[in-house]
Amino acid sequence: MLKDLFSKKKKYATIPSEQAKQDVPEGIMTKCPKCKKIMYTKELVKNLRVCISCGYHHPMSAPERIACLLDEGTFCEYDRHLLSKNPLDFPQYMEKIEEDREKTKLNEAVVTGEGTINGFPVVVAVMDSRFRMGSMGSVVGEKIARAIERAMEKSVPFIIFTASGGARMQEGVLSLMQMAKTSAALKLFSEQGGLIISVMTHPTTGGVSASFASLGDYNFAEPGALIGFAGRRVIEQTVREELPDDFQTAEFLLKHGQLDAVIPRHELKDTLTNILDIHQARGEDEWRTS
Amino acid sequence: MAYELEFEKPLVELRKKISELKEFTKHRDVDFSDEINKLEARLEKLEHDIYANLSPWDRVQIARHPNRPTTLDYIERLFTNFFECHGDRCFGDDEAIVGGIAKYHGLPVTVIGHQRGKDTKENIRRNFGMPHPEGYRKALRLMKQAEKFGRPIICFIDTKGAYPGKAAEERGQSEAIARNLFEMAGLTVPVVCIVIGEGGSGGALALGVGNYVHMLENSTYSVISPEGAAAILWKDASLAKKAAETMKITAKDLKELGVIDEIVPEVRGGAHRNVDEQAKYIDDVLQRSLRQLLPLSAEQLIAQRYEKYKQIGDFIESQQHVSVM
Numbered sequence: 001m002l003k004d005l006f007s008k009k010k011k012y013a014t015i016p017s018e019q020a021k022q023d024v025p026e027g028i029m030t031k032c033p034k035c036k037k038i039m040y041t042k043e044l045v046k047n048l049r050v051c052i053s054c055g056y057h058h059p060m061s062a063p064e065r066i067a068c069l070l071d072e073g074t075f076c077e078y079d080r081h082l083l084s085k086n087p088l089d090f091p092q093y094m095e096k097i098e099e100d101r102e103k104t105k106l107n108e109a110v111v112t113g114e115g116t117i118n119g120f121p122v123v124v125a126v127m128d129s130r131f132r133m134g135s136m137g138s139v140v141g142e143k144i145a146r147a148i149e150r151a152m153e154k155s156v157p158f159i160i161f162t163a164s165g166g167a168r169m170q171e172g173v174l175s176l177m178q179m180a181k182t183s184a185a186l187k188l189f190s191e192q193g194g195l196i197i198s199v200m201t202h203p204t205t206g207g208v209s210a211s212f213a214s215l216g217d218y219n220f221a222e223p224g225a226l227i228g229f230a231g232r233r234v235i236e237q238t239v240r241e242e243l244p245d246d247f248q249t250a251e252f253l254l255k256h257g258q259l260d261a262v263i264p265r266h267e268l269k270d271t272l273t274n275i276l277d278i279h280q281a282r283g284e285d286e287w288r289t290s
Numbered sequence: 291m292a293y294e295l296e297f298e299k300p301l302v303e304l305r306k307k308i309s310e311l312k313e314f315t316k317h318r319d320v321d322f323s324d325e326i327n328k329l330e331a332r333l334e335k336l337e338h339d340i341y342a343n344l345s346p347w348d349r350v351q352i353a354r355h356p357n358r359p360t361t362l363d364y365i366e367r368l369f370t371n372f373f374e375c376h377g378d379r380c381f382g383d384d385e386a387i388v389g390g391i392a393k394y395h396g397l398p399v400t401v402i403g404h405q406r407g408k409d410t411k412e413n414i415r416r417n418f419g420m421p422h423p424e425g426y427r428k429a430l431r432l433m434k435q436a437e438k439f440g441r442p443i444i445c446f447i448d449t450k451g452a453y454p455g456k457a458a459e460e461r462g463q464s465e466a467i468a469r470n471l472f473e474m475a476g477l478t479v480p481v482v483c484i485v486i487g488e489g490g491s492g493g494a495l496a497l498g499v500g501n502y503v504h505m506l507e508n509s510t511y512s513v514i515s516p517e518g519a520a521a522i523l524w525k526d527a528s529l530a531k532k533a534a535e536t537m538k539i540t541a542k543d544l545k546e547l548g549v550i551d552e553i554v555p556e557v558r559g560g561a562h563r564n565v566d567e568q569a570k571y572i573d574d575v576l577q578r579s580l581r582q583l584l585p586l587s588a589e590q591l592i593a594q595r596y597e598k599y600k601q602i603g604d605f606i607e608s609q610q611h612v613s614v615m
Contacts, residue, residue, distance in 0.1 A: 190438070193438060193440075195439070214379075217438070217439075218375065219379075254377065254383065256381065256382055256383075257376070257377035257378045257379055257381050257382040257383050257424055258377055258379055259376060260375040260376055260377065261373075261374070261375070261376060271373070274371050274373055275373060277371065278371055278398045279398065279439060286396060287395075287397045287581070287584055288584060288585075
């Protein structure tokens with residue numbers, strides 16, 4: 001038939017084989033999910049895990065974050081001994097926790113402790129998304145609340161780095177209540193005049209964004225970080241509306257008044273130092289006495 | 291100078307003549323130095339006469355000068371360690387108001403101010419320095435933060451007014467301004483406000499309830515723009531000049547009315563002539579104000595602020611009761 005003469009040639013899509021996927025050896029090389037460039041992991045780590053070609057901020061583990069932020073040798077960790085239970089007898093919960101503990105060498109999804117940033121003493125809590133996606137269960141809530149209490153006792157600023165999918169489903173309502181526990185601790189600390197700085201990193205969603213992550217005197221975020229309450233898919237299905245591309249990114253939040261600033265990882269230590277410096281109020285005495 | 295004001299025309303002409311003469315002597319073998327000296331002396335005298343006798347309308351023109359220094363120009367010169375904070379944590383970040391934390395001669399402070407743009411592009415981004423409710427709410431958030439940490443607050447006022455628009459009304463422009471007046475009255479830390487350009491009505495006052503309010507010599511502060519007043523009173527916006535003369539909007543008038551505390555002198559011809567020098571004049575008054583306020587307790591600060599505003603107003607307390615009952 002004549003029609004056949006004009007028929008389109010079928011186009012074939014290439015499906016990456018399992019073999020191709022494994023071409024990049026685990027660990028040695030890392031592929032940037034944004035610009036797809038493949039680079040040495042070593043090089044990436046050296047650049048604070050910021051993509052060398054496109055500036056994409058790869059997730060950082062809690063120990064890495066602490067190493068690059070606090071002055072060398074000053075970090076003293078709190079509460080390594082707290083371990084999760086299985087309050088709802090959720091199937092396989094303990095096994096999964098065990099696995100993540102093995103994988104990350106952490107007791108839970110947050111590392112807390114004290115140290116100094118360019119000489120300024122601080123208490124920090126750093127979440128680690130490798131551990132159950134940084135979800136907040138009883139141990140995460142308790143560790144954060146205890147860290148805030150320590151900051152209160154010592155009268156030093158409290159800095160939290162969030163990276164979390166939200167509340168931990170396997171602990172049910174107990175995990176929901178950790179939102180109230182951590183927020184209440186921050187309220188007491190704030191009433192005492194304590195300085196709270198929140199740095200939201202990719203991703204900060206659900207119950208974590210709806211509690212301590214948003215309660216800083218200064219709320220910062222890393223470029224491109226996903227931050228929001230309800231997930232994009234949930235919203236799209238509920239409201240049946242196409243959402244903008246930059247929806248729930250750090251930049252989107254800045255535009256909508258939720259953040260004080262979006263701070264690239266390389267500038268973070270300097271920015272925090274400046275803010276801590278202003279709050280230390282040195283040089284103020286000269287004003288009060290004269 | 292690219293942008294000249296109406297009353298400066300004689301000066302501009304004279305300056306042109308002098309430079310022409312100078313140019314001329316460079317290339318020829320004649321000596322006009324006597325002539326040049328004479329003209330320069332005349333220029334000096336003319337400048338003095340003109341700038342010493344500025345009419346309110348002339349001052350309106352200076353206050354609106356496109357090169358007039360803005361909040362960020364002064365922040366850069368008066369403060370160190372400035373860190374800008376964005377957003378009202380509610381709806382948006384209004385760039386018509388800038389605010390943040392900084393150090394002032396070593397003292398931690400919060401600085402907030404209206405911000406105009408330097409060119410059309412920036413002016414569109416900053417909405418010509420006319421804030422929406424989220425701008426005022428950001429300012430209030432920063433003031434509350436300053437209060438928590440016991441930092442004095444410094445406000446620079448420079449706006450034609452709060453933005454009159456649909457979106458602004460929907461989000462509660464009135465409530466945002468009212469809330470600021472209400473909350474500023476109760477702040478437990480020193481508040482010093484300085485009108486650096488135009489002080490346009492409620493939009494200016496929403497950053498202007500302070501322990502001290504100072505005004506640059508050529509800035510204005512009024513309930514409405516001269517154009518607006520003329521339109522309402524005489525149904526003719528072109529009578530703005532007349533309105534400017536009658537409405538008492540200059541620093542001198544406001545000082546007499548007891549609305550402001552001090553007039554900050556300006557560089558001759560206006561702040562835009564020498565921003566560094568102007569910043570020094572502001573520095574002087576700001577230091578004095580803060581030194582007076584820092585020893586006061588929270589209660590004293592609130593009482594002093596209330597007294598200040600309680601004093602303002604003009605009326606007769608008559609013996610006679612006027613009543614329709």
